[in-house]
Amino acid sequence: MRGPVSSIHRLTRLAAFAALAAAIGTAGAFAVRSARPTPSSRSETVVDAPSVANVTASPIEPRAIDGKSADREVTIVGSGFFGTSFGPFVRFAGQNAVAVVMDAADPAHKLVAYPPAGLRGHVEVVVENPDRQSVRAFVDL
């Protein structure tokens, strides 16, 4: 199901991330192509996966966004971000961001995301486009 990513899907992806990270032995950002099924009848243009060049966090005055609380603002700079009815999705340590806003002037390259309030430490950030291609990075909250 599109929209909020199901917990099963998330766990599967996180397991894949963990295995891949262990194999590569890196904490940097890297792209992961989704193993989404592709019918043979489908002629598809391959869209580049998103990439992340830089992630920075800054504290903000605690505030409610759509009924949820946020106390950090995270700026994600990279490339290949896009949205349809959904996405791009951003998850911090496996938790959906409270809010995700694409940069109005340069949406493909810059996002601002708000992690759930209280989340701290060196956490994983996953940006996932609506076509399920995703990229992982880390940020100190």
Added chain:
Amino acid sequence: MRAPWLVSVAAVSALASWSSAQGPLVPTEPWVFHDPGPFQPKSQDWDDGQVDVTNPTGAGTISVHHFGVAWYPGTDAGDILPPTLHPYPLIIFAHGRFQQAPFIGQNHKQATYLLQHLASWGSVVLSVNLDVVGQFSTPAAIPQRGELINKTVEWAMAQPQFQGGVVDFTKIAYIGHSRGGEGIFAAVTQNPAWINSIRGLGAIAPTNFQNYAVAKLAFQLYGAQDGDVNNGWPIQLHDQTSSDVPKGFRFIEGCNHFFFTDSITFTGEGTPTYTRPQHHEIAETYLATFASFAQFGDRPSYNRLTGDKEIQWSSPFKIHRIFNAARKIVIDDFQQLPADALVNTAGGTNDLSGLLAPAEKTLDASAASSYFHKTRGLTGSWSSPAMYEATLPTDLNTGGYGYVAVSLLQRYLSASNPAGQEQRFDLTLVDADGDSATLDNLQVGPWPYPVATIPSGAPKKSVLKTFRFPLSAFVAQTPALDLTKLKKVRVSFDLTPTGEFALDDVVITQ
């Protein structure tokens, strides 16, 4: 006031038609709104400057550029054609979100095919740019879309060229796609001063972030191969809409999400069975029909929205309907609590002889992974002849009503439903004297197996389909049947050896 094209509607003769996708009791005929209308559509960009909308991610407001494009019946010079018979009704169109270059800032021009078609039939159509809030991924800025839609009406009301009987601001329809499709529901919940002039909401594959439940005429199109809003939200939005108003839904086997735009292709959803021009044919025809009924209340259009008359398409599309009439006698909608499958909504009793594990349930994922509804129904299966038979507490006079309707779905991947095969049932009416008549569902349409999705891994959806049987056909079969004293309505599952189903909304209806 009658629409000028109603004369031509009446003039359309029942030409010989090729095979219907429905049954023989559903005549397939050429339909006037299938083709372009008599007016020459012309367009101009419009610009309202900066306006404030509420801030999706905080307090206060944000300032956004309010602009779009207008399509209208035009002169050769491109001006609006002075109306002769009556002022033009107004349609506001709200596009969906495709937040990717080069479409950002241009998405309001991604349904030009539809806007031209609606203008050709005599409406002024204003498409409003909603990319100005498209940067908001989460929250989805649906209320802000509603604000911009309503501000578009405000802007139109202030334009001198629309005054003096040019535009009829008492006949407004909102139409939208995807996030814009939900935005039109948001606009209604914001209760603008002209709320009573909003005659209806027409949506293509709307999202359902906000779970709006409105009481306005609503009509939706949803492709079974939608690879974007593939979580069944349009089905839920339909169920959330009040049953006190007419509401219709079409589940279309070969359509996806973005082929309803002029040129957007979202590679993530793959290539659907139907071509983009076929998507356009379906959307143009249904939404012009919806707009005509919403704005003028004409019966020929109503008959196409109910599905009692099938439209002659360029190809034999497989389109399945849900329809709820405002005026009806509910025999069983399975909503009453505490749940009791042996008692119907009318206050009578149900005989469920032969059914295996009958139960009243909400038809969502809690009942089966392929269920996406937000309504309750009767679930069960059969492996020998079985039935649902509602006995009414008192004899029912069906005078003034034209149809008996039931809605049914097949459960996907049930061992009782052979994969890919249609199921069958028949429907019997029994009067107080014991006279009865029975019609097979094939008289009004096939009962489909849940259709394949593209991509193939997308969720399969078991969607209710409404079968409307003309009461006159029962009397034609059994002239002694007295429908002023209806006693029982029976759905029999005895035409196929096994099956698993959900049943909803057993009604005598307009």
